[in-house]
Each structure stands twice: as C-alpha cells, then as structure tokens.
Amino acid sequence: MTVLTFSLLILVSALVAGLLGSLTGLGGGIVIVPLLVLVFRVNIHYAAGASLISVIATSSGAAAAYVREGYSNVRIGMFLEVATTLGALLGAFLVAKVSPNAIAIIFALVLLFSAYLTLRKQPDIHDTRPPDRLAERLRMNGDYPTAHGKVSYTVRRVPIGFLVCHAAGILSGLLGIGSGPLKVLGMDQAMEVPFKVSTATSNFMIGVTAAASAGIYIHRGYVDPALAMPVMLGVLAGAFLGARILPGAGTRYLRILFSVAIIALGVEMFVKGITGKI
C-alpha cells in the first residue's frame, strides 16, 4: 500500500468516525483508536496520539458553537477542569508504565461502558430540595435557553462530580479519548446539571483536558504527524458534517447502530488484549 492510499483510507475512516461520533454524542476518538489498532494494525500509542489530537480539534470546534448559544456553563466547566486536567496529566504519565495489552483491556471496558451509557434511558431529574451550599459558593447555578424561554437550574453533589471528572481525565490521558460520556455522567447524574448544559459544558472541557496530555504525548513521541494528519482532518470534517445534519436526523437508530459497532470493537479489543496480541 502506498502512502497516498493509506492516508486516504485513514481519512475516510476518520470522517465516518467523526460523523457518527458527533451524531451520537460519543465523540470520534472512542471509535478511531480501535479502528486504527484493529483494522490498520497501528500501534496503540500512535493511535492514541492521533486520536487525542483529533479530540482537541472537534471539541474546540463544537465548543465554539455551544458557547455562543449559551448552553455551556463556564464556571462549572472551569471548576471541573481542575479535576480533568490533573487526571489527564496523570493518565499521560501512566501510558509509559502500563503495558499496551493492559491499555487495550481498559479501552475495551470503556467502550462497553460507553455503549451501555448510550443505550440506557436518560432518567429525568426534578428536584425541589434546597440548593447545595458548595455549588452556591462556587456560583455554579445558572440558566439555559429552552423553547419556553430561559430555565434556571441548581447544582448539587459537587465533590462526586469532581471525582468522576478526575477519573474521566485519567482515562482521557491514558487512552487518547475525550471521555465525553463520563464527564456528562458526572454532571447530569451526580451534579444534576440539565442534560443539554452537561453535554455542552463537557464539550467545552474535552479540549482543555486533552490539551493537558497532548503536550506530554508530543514530547514523548506518541504523535506521528503523517498519521495524525488524516485522522485529525477526517474526524474534524466528519464532526462538522454531523453538526450540520444533527437537527432532525433519526439519531435513535444511529445510536443503537453505533453502540453495536462499539460493543463489537470492545469485545475484539478485549480478546486481543487478554491474549496479548496488541
């Protein structure tokens, strides 16, 4: 295979990954790493390096739109970024200490857990308890635009959200993914932030989290320019397309389809990791 064919194949795969990732809200990184490792036989370090770069691109691009529309909460985001960036730093250092096969197994578990998160029903939380003291001190409560005008919300259980986001940061740095679903889980389930605000804020945080490990990734030589180029451009183009079609698209079936693909990749990754064939 020539350089050109290889780069084009990667570009197209990354485009599809980015498109599906943005339509389902799971992000492109979670599927591009197993694709590179299992299909293109790329070393997991290079795959994680290329993916992490693409995560920064899509997150920053999407955040630009979300921030303008007033969904994301800058204070919640910044507070939790303390947790995610410290985690990402730790995760990036761990890459050299953990064997590639162990990384593959952890990745497989994250894939399966993400599929579960996508398929489960989103329980709606309505709360009338008095507001949380810590959240109030941190000025996290806010409002967001809905069809019926601005709706305000209060935030709770900040320490649990902080811990979940720290774990999300470690996984992001270790695996080269955005860990978006886990960040959303920490915000909407633990802290009771509205789902839409959680997703927007998570998008906002992903780029900063990934940047915390990207420096180390580049300095340690995990980022190969010739590989990262088609991955980044492909995922970014896919995510851009996805954002264009998102309103109205039959996302429910897409989510199911994508989850099945993720489960398949997860199982394959798990088997490869267990048998030491990564």
Next chain:
Amino acid sequence: MAQNQWNDERMDQIISVLLRTGVLLASAVVFVGGILYLVHHRGVRPEYHTFRAEPPDYREFRGIFKGLFSLEGRNWIQFGLVLLVATPVARVAFSVFAFYKERDRMYVSLTLVVLSVLVFSFFRY
C-alpha cells in the same frame, strides 16, 4: 459602565471566536503540511505497528520549527498540531483575564491552577 461589559456573555463570545480561529488556523497548517508530505513521500507507507518514539524533529519545538524552512511536510503538520494544542491553552489564559475583569477572585485562582497544568505539559522537557 466599562467594567459592566465584562459579563459572562461577552466572555463567551470572545472564547467562541478564539476557539474557532485556533482550530481553523491549525487545520489549514496541517492541511498544507499534509499536501507537502504526500507530494514528497510517495513510497511505501511507513510501518506503524511497532512503537518507536518519534525523532526529536517532531517532538521538540526547536526541531519542529527548524524543519519548517526546509518545507518538510511532517514538520508543518506537527507545527499545526502544536497550534491546535495551544488553542485551549490560550482559551484558559483568556479566562484568567476575563475572571479577573469580573473581579471573581476564586475563579481567577481555579483557572490559574488549570493554566499551570497546561503550561507544565506544553513546555516540559
């Protein structure tokens, strides 16, 4: 009235422009680098199955910048990637300034913590 203009909405607008500019600029540089790379390297594709850390030319800022003059595509790509990584760093740096303008001391400190982590990772070695 001047200081009242520094509200959350204004801050959001500027962050939005900052992020978009960074991503567009970085992608353009990566794209140009990609074209240069593909034009100059038509041979058999590189082998990615075994991990050997990238050479210093793609790992250290000095090496990356040096290669820009020789029109080596991979150096241009890597330079674009450095610009991309710098985008969220610039965003956080701006947030420090914005929270300062809003006189929100607690968030100035929190944002400084995040910024130090990013700067540490970016400039280490």
